[in-house]
Amino acid sequence: MFSRLNLDRPFLNLYITTLLSFEEVPTNSILQNVIGVFLTATIVSICVYYVLRYLESIYVKYKKKPYFIHFYPTLKKLPANLQAFLDENDFYTSLGKKRKRYFSHRTFRFLEKTHFVGREGLVVDDFMRMQVSIMVIQLTFGMRHYLLEHLNTIVLYPTSFYSILNQTENIGEFNPRSKALALSWKDFQKGNMHQDKGKSLGIHEITHAIHYNSIKNNNISCEIFYDTFLELEQYLGDEEIRKNIVDTRILRDYAYTDKFEFIAVLVEVFMESPMELKEKFPEIYYYVVQMLNFKYFEK
Structure with a gap:
């Protein structure tokens, strides 16, 4: 060899x-x-x-709920000047001590990841940032995944604005392509101060962002929201139920534009007049409770 x-x-x-x-x-x-x-x-x-x-x-x-909602290795605290705005919020003050810490932490994290922009000369101050953030955190407080992947910018206008996206004059819109939520501050505050029964611009547009997020993601919070929404659609397939909803006029006419506007208006009513919705349409009320895993009105 x-x-x-x-x-x-x-x-x-x-x-x-x-x-x-x-x-x-x-x-x-x-x-x-x-x-x-x-x-x-x-x-x-x-x-x-x-x-x-x-x-x-x-x-x-x-x-019809996740294993758990809150788990944080460390809890962040808002600075005192921002915490003061939380202390004036009715929903926050209704929470127990532990949940208050969770709410404060989530607000801190949302502010940390979200860019706020003022348009047409509007200067966005801490009060504005906190009012919008509090509303987002309230709507997602029953969800484990509360930081919406498809929302990272809040654009505030003094009043109504021209939408390049829709070619119309708007007071609010969610743009998934740019991951931005645009709001008229005047109209946001009108709803935030409960000056228009059953209507809230902030709740409406944030619900659009939550809904879109549930379609595009598959975490457990999105799964619950989207699957429950499909169950609600099936329930509303009954012609008599639909007729009763229309006849009571509990939802404004804009709700019947399409299914996305329907759920946005429904969540407005749920957050603004929960007991009225529960009394007139308990099944629909509990669908929304399940969708958002929001049981804070159940006392």
């Missing part, structure tokens, strides 16, 4: 020595062990995540 390779003795000795030296090198270096452990842990973690996610989906199917 070696003569066929034309190897002389010195070269042969070097060849054998090299082979022996390779045998002495550990087959698994420290780096290889670390990589192996990391990959194994990653694969196991992914498998555990999907198993738990599947089990939670089954749990949701029967219990």
Whole structure:
């Protein structure tokens, strides 16, 4: 064999020595062990995540709620000047001590990730930022995933504005392409101060953002919202129920524009006049409770 390779003795000795030296090198270096452990842990973690996610989906199917809502390794605190706005909010003050800390933390995180922009000379101050943020956090307070992936910019106008997107004069719109929510501050405050029964621009437009988010994402909060919305659609397929809703005029006419406007107006009524909705249409009321996992009116 070696003569066929034309190897002389010195070269042969070097060849054998090299082979022996390779045998002495550990087959698994420290780096290889670390990589192996990391990959194994990653694969196991992914498998555990999907198993738990599947089990939670089954749990949701029967219990109509997630395993848990609040879990934070550390809780953020708002600075005192911003916390003062929270302390004046009726919903926040109705919460227990623990939930107040959760609400404050979520508000901090929302402010941290959201860019606020003023248009047409409007200067956005802390009061404006907090009023919008509080409304978003209230609407998503029953959801585990409260930071909406498709919303990262809030644009405030003094009053109505011309929408390039819709080619109309608007007081509010959600633009999923730019992940932006545009609001007339005047009209937002009108709803926020409960000056127009059953109507709230902020609730309406934020609901659009939540709805869009539920279509585009598959986390447990989005799954609950979207699946419950489909159940509600099926329930409203009954002609007599639809007629009763129209006849009571509990929802303004704009609700019947399309299914997206219907749910936005319905959530407005739910948040502004929950007991009236519960009294007249208890089934629909509980669909909204389930959709938002919002049980804070149940006392």
